[in-house]
Amino acid sequence: MIADFAENWLLYLSIPLVAALIGWSTKIVAVEMLMRPLRFIGIPPYLGWQGVVPKAAPRMATIAVDLMFTKLINPQEMIDRVDVAELTTRLRVPLNAAVDHMVREMMMRHNPRLWVNMPPAAQRALIERVQREVPQLIEEIVVDLRTNIDQVMDLRGMAISALVDDPALLVEMVRRVGHHELRFIVRSGLLFGTVLGVVQMFTWALTHSPLLMPAFGGLTGLTTDWLALQMIFRPVKPVGIGPFKWQGLFHKRREQVCIDYADLIANEIFTPAKILEAVLEGERADRLASLLSHRMQSFVDSAAGPAKPLVTLVAGESLGTMQREAVSYVLDYIRVAAHTFDQQAIEILDMKSLVIEKTKLLTDEEYEGLLRPAFKQDEWKLVAIGAVLGFLVGELQVQIMLH
Incomplete structure (x- = not known):
């Protein structure tokens, strides 16, 4: 055995190196097959592949969103966090500009002669009166939303649809929350593969069995994958002797995971723009329009003030049309301006801080549910x-050694 080792020492030393390569490469392939491709590639239904996460999108999205809404996000709490005074202060300039444009456009459409003949000072006075009424209108709308939040928006359905319809977002969610764990899976292949390779080297020297290399290659690929997955989530609490302790990586990183997860929810899933889109275009959009119509009627009456009889006399039947158009104008304005106010709205809602706070209160099992569904079933x-893959590389290795 010693003579054989001396003669073929380069091949022997290559065994641990190849085993490490097997461990490392199979982990890279496994992680990438977990995430990609986003859509099925091949001949359906069985001859081909789709990433484990994208394929399980409906199940994973439902699990993730159920956790969000049972433990982290309460729509009522979200709307309660809106400070109307701060909101109107931040948006005063763009809102005043929008009101100015709306009043001029609607007056020119319905009463062009009256508007053109009106002195500029009178025009300005009317516009300013409407602008002064806007904060009160916003406050009343927010109050209505707080009272009818479940009737106006379906945030749970919106979140599930967002993750299912856009598998890339679900993949990004898993990557961002578990990026350290995924990197550990890849790197662990080098360590575990090297250790098994050393054992494999001595066993080959004793037996020279052609079945040894593929068997060890398969064992290396299997055990290193299994060990890496176990070390991510187990043990939940630190265990060990003296200074030598170990804790599942995902549980050990809980503080940072909470921050990353909250950042993803606040800036990718529940952005104000996406929430508004769900409210304005979703199945319950007509309820919001009805709510706004009621408030807009009161708003127009209030903005007219003492001049309401004169406005009614001059406008006639077109007053009702103006009120309905005002609702359409407000909805269109929100659609167009949503992305402009997105960052300001994010700061006002401060959802990231809310989610961080709630995520820290999760039990160990609930916290593990942030990432575990990506691995557990599949x-x-x-x-x-x-x-x-380890078996195939091992077979290639033995063919090289024998020939």
């Missing part, structure tokens, strides 16, 4: 892929 596939 992790056997990752382990099996590692075993198959």
Whole structure:
């Protein structure tokens, strides 16, 4: 055995290196097959592949969103966090500009002669009166939303649809929350593969069995994948002797994971622009329009003030049309301006801080649910892929050594 080792020492030393390569490469493949491709590639239904996460999007999205809404996000609490005074202060300039444009456009459309003959000072006075009424209108709308939040918006349905319709967003969610754990899976392949490779080297020296290399290659791919997945989530609490302790990586990083997860929810999933889009274009959009119509009628009456009888006399039947058009104008304005106010609205809602606070209160099992659904049901596939790839590389290795 010693003579054989001395003669073929380069091949022997290559065994741990190849085993490390097997461990490392199979982890890269496993992680990428977890995420990609986003759509099925091949001949449906079985001859091909789709990333484990995108394929399980409906199930994973439902699990993730159920956790969000049972433990982290309360729509009522979200709307209660809106400070109307701060909102109107921040948006005063763009809102005043929008009101100015709306009044001029609607007056020119319905009473052009009256508007053109009106002195500029009178025009300005009317516009300013409407502008002064806007904060009160916003406050009344927010109050209505707080009272009828479930009737106006379906945030749970919006979140599930967002993750299912856009698999890339779900993949990004898993990558961002578990980026350290995914990187550990890849790097662990080098360490575990090297250790098993050393054992494999001595076993080959003793037996020279052609079945040894593929068997060890399969074992390396299988065990390193399984060990890496276990070390991510187990143990939940630190265990060990003296200074030598170990804790599942995902649980050990809880503080940072809470921040990353909250940032993803606040800036990718529940952005004010997406919430508004769901409210304005969703199944319950007609209810918001009805709510606004009621408030707009009161708003027009209030803005007219003492001049209401004169306005009614001059406008006649077109007053009702003006009120309905005002609702359409407000909705169109919100659609166009939503992205402009997105960052300001994010700061006002401060959803990130809310989610961080709530995520820290999760139990260990609930916290694990932030990432575990990406692996739990289909992790056997990752382990099996590692075993198959390891077996094939091991067979290639033995052919090189024998020939």
